Structures are given as structure tokens and as C-alpha cells.
Amino acid sequence: MIKIGDFARLSQVSVVTLRYYDEMDLLEPVKVDHFTGYRYYSADQLPRLNRILALKDLGFSLEQIKLMLADGLSLEQLRGMLEMQRSQVEQRLSDEQERLVRIEARLRQIELEDQMPNYDVVIKTAPAMLVAARRVRIPTNDQVPEYLGPAYSEVYDYIRKQGAKDNGQCLTLWHSPADVYANEDSEAMVVIDRPLPGTDRIKVYELPPTQVAAVIHQGNFEEFTQGHAALLEWIDANGYKIVGPYREIYIKYEKDNLSDSTTEIQFPVEKA
């Protein structure tokens, strides 16, 4: 008959934790005094407690440990749980490894530029969307407005003519690589909420959900190259690779005040 404090000293587990394990039905004292509520343990309970600690050390939750300590658990089930745990730990391991890579990339960037980077890259999954699109080839970089403008007008007109509605989102897909600025192959798209028939000039299809690396660019379209550079560098430094045409999503756009625009640049990526 060992009082909780002595049992705590023996096992190096805090009194609070022992009470918590009691409450969880994970390790119940051999006796609880009915009048005082005092908990009394036995030396025979140390192996069970040690098993709990060992399993906790392997990363199992108390709930899982309770299962594993219950008798009637087959060896197969036990092995299954261990294997699941192994794969989870492997996952966490690689997560931490990637995190470390990202931290080191940021440190290097600080060394080089003497400031926090201007762009923060985030990985996300762009949702599936139904779009109406007009694809055009643009001879030189400064002709972009002159080609994209009419392309968008054409798409919007078509949508209106079909009696459908856009939901306000529009984006451009650039089929040429990010570092090519001549004869670019681009696609002006407007998101719509229900299917329409397509034509030769206007295609209607669904963009599937896509994992992308993204940055927010604020200001003129001419400075997009900076965002592209930041993204390309990040993608390279963090072990991703580009797997499709990149997207420009126009979040804030006023013709009269182009330098106050906000645009998201998204590169579809996968882990290399």
C-alpha cells in the first residue's frame, strides 16, 4: 500500500499525472479509501505504469494506450497499431525535415538581402473551378493588355449572351514558362457557376483542384517578374517542381489605378 506521493517518487511520474491516469481509467489505484478519497497503489502496478510510459514514448495517445493494455487485443492488432504509428512518425519526420529546409532557406535569404523576403510563399490547394476561357498568343510583353483585354471582353460577352453569370473571379493561365516573355501563350478565364456549351474560340471546362505554390503581388503588372523570381527560387530551394501552366488571379483590379492592384500568382507544384 503506497500513497500517491511515494508512488510518484518511485515512478518519477507527477502526482497530478497519476490522478489523471486514474480519471482516464488507465491506471487505477488498487484501493481508494472510501472516506478520505486517498489513493493507494501497489508495487505490482509499476510494470503497467512503465508500459504506459514506454508506449507514450513511442508517440501513442493515452486513448490508444488504453486499448493496447486491454487484454483481448490480438498480436495482429497490436502490430497493426505499431505499424500505423511508424508511418505517422515517418510522416512527422519528413514534415520536420521540410520545415528545417524552409527555415534554412529563409535564413540564407536574410543573409543575402538583409531583410525579410518581400514575398511569402504558401502552399495550398486551388479548388476545382468551372471556367470559360479564350486562349491567345501574345507577341511581346508590352502587348499584354492589348491582347488580354479583348480576350476577356469576348469571354464576358459570351457568358452574358448565354444568359449565365460570372461570379466575379477571373484569372489568366500562362502556358509558356515563367521566364519567357515573348510570343507567350496565354488563356483568359472567367469562373462561372454552371456549365455552358463551348465554341471554337471559347472553351468551357473544369480546372481540377491543384496544389499550388502562391504569392500575393501588390502593384503594377510590370513588376510581376519579381514575384515570379521569388516563387521560382522558393520552389527550387524547397524541393518542389512545377507541373503545369502558372496562373494569375486578379483579386483587386481597377483600370484607373493599376499600381494599387492585388494579384495572386500560383504555380502548380508537386514535391520533387
Added chain:
Amino acid sequence: MIKIGDFARLSQVSVVTLRYYDEMDLLEPVKVDHFTGYRYYSADQLPRLNRILALKDLGFSLEQIKLMLADGLSLEQLRGMLEMQRSQVEQRLSDEQERLVRIEARLRQIELEDQMPNYDVVIKTAPAMLVAARRVRIPTNDQVPEYLGPAYSEVYDYIRKQGAKDNGQCLTLWHSPADVYANEDSEAMVVIDRPLPGTDRIKVYELPPTQVAAVIHQGNFEEFTQGHAALLEWIDANGYKIVGPYREIYIKYEKDNLSDSTTEIQFPVEKA
């Protein structure tokens, strides 16, 4: 002016999370309608949100991120935080790696023995303790009781004669390696609560706090070898090394019923 739901869709952050960031003063809407409580965001806030997400991805807490986003933080401080984070991530990384090793050791053991291992090894720090000790050499393994018994009597007598008190804990230090069972060099110790003078035969000193790998052995002393074997195997499989004489701590001990004893076996270890 973007409503919270649209801002959530743009940023792929849940509405709940945005409200939480507002409450944390991490990202406050540009405007909150005083009557309805509706939050309104601006596209200009996306870069800040992206920075929050990027830093969260590096493993920082929201509290740390708040600091890092506050202006007036020098580049030096920033670099310091990143370096701290790097070392913490490295720590977690090696923790997970060790965890993986332990899981795989357990899986192997299950394959071999077709059951959960009998002993669960835990790493802990044995606290510092003040002891009175009598060191004796024991010719053969079956003479252990015949030598240790008188040694303990001598220590207890000495403590009593000095008018001091033992606190009930006693242990044996084995200076010979665990796999040697002849001519063993052992030390019978009793924990005391205040300093005593020593003699030729009885030494009084403080055992420093020591990191140990430990198992609980239940039953006869003759079966200790199994516990030793389990410990040695674990220590080897998990990349530790033994750095001192091992200890036997008598937790439950009745002369009349030796097979109902409980003993802790502790090997002082360090990471190899």
C-alpha cells in the same frame, strides 16, 4: 471591402481561424461594422496573412508571429528567432528519429517473440541521494544473499548507532558488468536524509542525479538475468551506452515471500 467568407475563400483560411486571428490581434479587419459586428477585410491584407501562414509553417507560435510582424523588430532579433526555431526543429527531428528507432525495435521484438516484450524500458533521471554504503566482493552468484545480508545489517546498525534514520530505501550498486556473475564487486547502500561521518568500512556520500534506463523486475532474484538481458538489448538497439555501475533498487521485499518481490534495475546511460 471583402466579407469574411470571401476573404476566407481567397486565402484558403477558415472563417473561424480568421475570427481567431482577429481576437488574437494578429490580423484585424480593416473595418468592423459597429452595428452588425460584420468584419470587412481588404485585399491589401493578404500579404500579411500569407506571411502569418508562412511563419506558422516554419513552426512558430502565433504569439511569436505577432512579435515578428510588429515593426521595430531588428534584423538581428529576427535572425535570432529563426535560429532558435531551427535548433528546436532539429531537436524535434532527432526526437522523432529516436522514436522511429524504438518503434522498429518493438516491431522486431514482436516478430521474434510473438508477444509484447515482458519488460518495458523507460529512461528517467534517478534523483540525487545521500547514502551510507558497504562495498563487498562476492565470489559466486549463489553466495549473494550470504554476503549482501550482513553488509546491509552492518549499514543499518551503523546508521542506528549514529542516531540517524534511514528513509526505507535501499539499493545495491554492481560495479562489475551485468554479464559477469563471478567475483562480483557490489555495494550495499541505504538512503539517509542527513550527512553522517564515514568509516573505513562504511562510506557516506551523495550519488549525483543520473540518467538511467530502467525496468521493473517482479519475482525471484535469480531471474534478474532476464531483466538485464532485456535492458542490454534495448540500450544497444536504441543507441545508448552504459556509463556506470548498474543499480538494483528494492521496492518491495519480504524475506518470507521472495517470489513476490519488486525490484527496479537501473543502468546509467548516455546517448552513444
Added chain:
DNA sequence: CTTGACTCTCAGGTGACCTGAGGGTGTATA
């Protein structure tokens, strides 16, 4: 004017504990 999508606040939950308040218990010493 209704419908339906959206928004608000507030309370409570998650896991594995820890802290502290307020009060009872057990034993050794003056």
C-alpha cells in the same frame, strides 16, 4: 416579403497535463 446564404457572439470541446484555491488527513514533535 420570403428565402437562403451569410454573419455575429458565446459556450464548450480537443489532449495531456499544470496551477492554485480551499479544505481535510496523518504523524512526529514540543
Added chain:
DNA sequence: TATACACCCTCAGGTCACCTGAGAGTCAAG
């Protein structure tokens, strides 16, 4: 025998980064 002191109890509330759900108010379209 009184008292000091270490120990034990329960219960409430906190941690972190959110999520769930209830109940009620708001907005835009039809």
C-alpha cells in the same frame, strides 16, 4: 495534548490553435 507540517482530496480554470454548434441577426436576389 496541542500543534506544526507534510501530505492528500476535489474542483475550477488555464494551456494552444483552433473546431462545433446553438441561437439570433443581416444581406442580396427573386
